[in-house]
Amino acid sequence: MDRDRVETVGLRWLRRLVIAGFLLVTAFPFYYMLVLSVRPIERLLLDPGALVVGLGELTVSTYAEVLKATEDGGQGFLAFIGNSGLVAVAATVLTLIVAIPGAYAVSRLRFFGRRQVDFLFLAVYLFPSIVIAIPLFVVFTRAGLRGSLFGLVLVYISQTLPVSVYMLKNYFETIPVSLEESAAIDGAGRIGIIRRVSLPLAAPSIMAVALYDFMIAWNEFLFALLFLVDKPHRWTVSLGLAQLADGVEVPKTVLMAGSVVLTLPIVLLFFASERLLTEGLTAGAEKG
């Protein structure tokens, strides 16, 4: 047997093994989280190695404890979900309102400083958020915005804006200029062109950007911690979960239930959007 044959066959098996390994390593923590969240803590202490839940020991009391309001002896995660949802949706919508015209301008219009904008965004994207956090902490403390969800939304917009503009810009550049020119000849103004031609064509990419913004805002931790930590009723899910872990002895199973509550919306969104994205991106634009 020559070397080529040995390598080809060997690598084929190695590849299958590696794929299985990756699946195990990436998916196992999620599975483990789910399993722990529905086991009673006493069972976990007795047998920490078990990886399947018997039907008999299945419990949802952990979720009840996590979700119930604090007045009812729970951890109040329902309210946190409301806060996180509010902040993430507001940040997403506002980011899009600001980013779409900006991205359009950068991709289509020649104006003074257009080339510098790209560089500025890259620099902003890579700049340490902890550096920005200090003065924002100071300003927000002074302006009374610390502890308000509005301040948090403002920060999230600035955090997601560079990447949003970048992704949208790339997409706008793939739309043929001729489409816009024909609309212009038909008498449409600049705003009309953006609204009637560019936006509908860019819908899939706008959707993708919206999902990205939502995920960033939902997952964010540092700024929520800095700004909201004194105001328990305004906590986001991320912050609430982190505080739960720091607080008085909370069973690990309850902690895992909280983790599932935090993770589930993102994972569902991610799997739902995977298909939408591939379908949206392959749709043709210019015909005839």
Added chain:
Amino acid sequence: MTTTAPGTGRSPTRERPAGRARRRPLTLRRRESRAGLALVAPTLLVVVAVIGIPIVWTVVLAFQRVRLATLRRTGLFGEFTLDNIDRVLHTPGFADTLVTTLIYSVGSTAGSIALGLVAALVVRRPFRGRTLVRASMLLPYVAPVVAMTFVWQVMLDPQLGVVNHWGQRLLGWDAPVPFLSQQSTALATVIAFETWRYFPFAFLFLLARLQAVPGELEEAARVDGATPTQRFRHILLPQLMPVIALLGVLRFIMTFNKFDDVYLLTGGAAGTEVVSVRVYEFLTARTDIGAAAAQAVVLAVVLVVFVLIYLRFFGRRVE
């Protein structure tokens, strides 16, 4: 020179009666320029207000004596002092923190790129269930960091963690290993976590580049008798090098600044204190804003220096 957009045919400023010069219509090019600035203005405004000004302000704060308690009395341009910088550089543990940050960044960057490369290579060709495998590989990256750190904490827990349970059962460990709380393993564990969480980022970039490599190249090499490993070494790897170099910069910068992961996993204990966690400690626990800002400025300067050194060596590849 009148600049008209190509294709307009005639200049809109054909005739200009004297005295009405100020009302002449704008050329298309100038209208375009105005529209462009108007549309990009909100973006710039947000970026400058929420990011640009704070960055400048951090530098100013770094040279002022500011504490949270005295905040309301301190003006923007109070007296300047080098105390903070001096204090930051001479507080015990500063050098250790910097070294830790460096090991952490380099280790996580190298780890996530290597793992991402392997992942991209194995899912390059179509197979049944590929979409699912690819999606699952992206999971660690999209999932919330708080939840992921807690799952790792529980998995690695010495009493009820699954890793220690099976480690003792199958691998014959004598005693449970407190991965995240003992000096000898904590930093390595944190790096492993970063590698696990961020390999999808490298994976995405590398997979996209791999799929753009023309099939004929590899085919030609195969006909010439190159084995799979030779084809990887001499055909694919050179094609991937620019992306790997770029990923190196991006991941290094991002990891160097990272706060959440270390803070949530260990809180900076057991020899894992990185600079951003230290900045946070100064800002909140000691409420010493001046020192925190000075620390942050040092972080940014060190980062810029490293990136410049890197670009000096790999600059041409990154292009």
